[in-house]
Amino acid sequence: MPGGGRAPDLPLLHSGQAGPHRAEPLVRRLGDPVHGRPAGTPGGRRRPGPRAQLRRLDDPGAVVPRPAQDPGHPAGLEAAHASGPGALPGAPGPEVARLVRPSAPGALYHAHHRGHRPQAGHGGGRRRRRFALKLLAVNWRDIGDPLGGGAELHLHHILKGAAAAGWEVDLVCSSYPGAAAEETIDGVHIRRHGHWAVANFVLPPLVRRMLRSRRYDLLVEDINKIPFYTPLYRGSTPLVAIVPHLFGRTVYRETNPLTATYVYGAESLIPRLYRDVDFEVISPSTRDDLVARGLDPARIRTIYCGMDHERFTLADPPARATEPLVVTWSRLRRYKSLDVALHAFARIHRDMPAARMLVMGRGPDEGRLRRLCTRLGLDDWVEFRGFQPWDELVRTLHQCRVFLNPSPKEGWGLTVIEANQCGLPVVASDRPGLKDSVRDGETGLLVPYGDPAAMADAALGLLRDEDRWLAMSDAARRWAGSFSWQRCVEESLTLFDQVATGKKRL
Incomplete structure (x- = not known):
């Protein structure tokens, strides 16, 4: 993201779940989500306790007029947030449908290993055929983690949408007490490894091994304060970095100077190591922050978070x-x-x-x-x-x-x-x-x-x-x-497809 980051956005307000204020070393806790609450318990989660399905509400009604805010989002929020009439809750929208592979199940198309892609036809305005991708994502936590929040909710919606569109989706993240080492939630295959406090040290070797053995079409890194520095070991795999927001000097308001300097220093390496990476951010403010740090604005796409309207x-x-x-x-x-x-x-x-x-x-x-x-x-x-x-x-x-x-x-x-x-x-x-x-x-x-x-x-x-x-x-x-998770997923998958296939620079 919002959206505990995202959101925003965004406290642990669910009964029966652990509070976030236990005495633990800060390190990763500085990356706690925007609004600091568990992201919910989507279908398929194998843990005791109440379940809350991730939902959205289509065609929410009139949109408050707003001019375009961001060069990376020129149509403005009205066009971006419009949901198609007659769309079914939970069903992939038209953009997601266009990204579903037309080939038989299991026949994956590795886009970045091909020089061209099949076309649906020539002339007559017919659209180019698109194929499902093989995607690997890395984040500190997953949707099942009791300490997950807005950032996990945001990423899960996107990965869930990719899986619904026929993509093969793997997620690498830290583990937590009682969690299975491997689990599939909403079509997303999750591999958990190590403690969150050292996730930025123990997860990169696993990601590197998976990239070498499985030849993914796209790597997605969720940078929730402290990065995993995936550009150092991604090889030739295209990469999208999702950034809810970075701390900057705000971290010095939260913790002791030594820990704050560690986090601030970790963030300060992003412009140099990610200079050739495409970014997805959740607000114009985050976009402006990355640009001010020296990153190329042409490679930063603003895609707004959705909203669980029914909830x-x-x-x-x-x-x-x-x-x-x-x-x-x-x-x-x-x-x-x-x-x-x-x-x-x-x-x-x-x-x-x-x-x-x-x-x-x-x-x-x-x-x-x-x-x-x-x-x-x-x-x-x-x-x-x-x-x-x-x-x-x-x-x-x-x-x-x-x-x-x-x-x-x-x-x-x-x-x-x-x-x-x-x-x-x-x-x-x-x-x-x-x-x-x-x-x-x-x-x-x-x-x-x-x-x-x-x-x-x-x-x-x-x-x-x-x-x-x-x-x-x-x-x-x-x-x-005016905010829809369907729209967020559609725009994100379109971005992923563009980066994976090298279709165009943002």
Whole structure:
């Protein structure tokens, strides 16, 4: 991604799953997903506990007009997010169908070993025939990992779509307690190896061996903060790097200087080692970050995350709370700057004494935030909810009136879109990722980062003006409705096909 990265985007809000705040070395934890919650339990996952199918909602309705934001996405969001009429939920869209191989099952076509590809015909506007690819992906975690989040959800949707289109898909990632060494989920064959804390050391040799023995058409690396440096050992295999977002100097807000310097240094090698690689990013902000680091903008494609509409839509939603109810929802980590939201709520409560605040999510910063709440005299007005089952989470969001997101940086801000789907306007920092997911003045308001007074004033303006709040609530729902996992998969597979076949430079 958003989308815990992605999203955005995007805390562990599922019952029966481990919290993310156990005392562990940081290292990989710095790459925890955008919004820090498990990505769900798709069909085929062999673990005890409730299952949640990955779904989408086609033809979500009117789209809030928005001009094109990114040269790599010239059609703008309206065209990119449009879903075809009559499409069945869960079925591959027209673009995915065009990527299914026409040959018999098992007859794989290795695109990068051929000089040309068969054509469907000549003239008459007939499309060139496309063949399924043999794809290898590498990521820190997979969709079944209890500590997986937005980045894992985003990648799984893409890989699941590739498998549905007839592609052969393998994923290499770290293991976790109780996980099988090999497992197939939604057509994606997963090979787990080693502990997440050393995944960037133990996974590359496995990836190298698989590339040499199986001759893949494409390698996909999900760079979730710390890279695997696949350009050093990919050989001649075409490569796409997916980047939700990078930490940059933000990492120094999260951890000690030694660990932060390690992560910062790992990221700093990306421009040199990946200079000839094609990238997929989830927001214009991430694209701008990579360009500023020296990467070629012509090789960076912005493909927006999707949205699980059915999960956040209620046929009979509860009424909004009678008192002003403010919520912040995130993994509780220091760099998320949730202390800014608490200081902002102290100002809101001073002007509106009936106002209450919910802090949803868990994380290692919870103790510090609780102590701050006590110092501000807000213990009776702020409730730390921890994680919640999905049905409770969604009902809670429908009862709130304003969502505060004070983060200094996100890949996209998937929790923003999820809150929007519940009709919840957002007041957020005017920072990378959030300035993409929040439409300032329409679906929410952007304020300077680290300014609790500005955040409080913006929230108070919405809480006091019912007509303005209703207009933003309606616009927020329409904006969230414009995002589709089907569209994300279609654009991603088209990109993968182009890179694997050498059809064109982005």
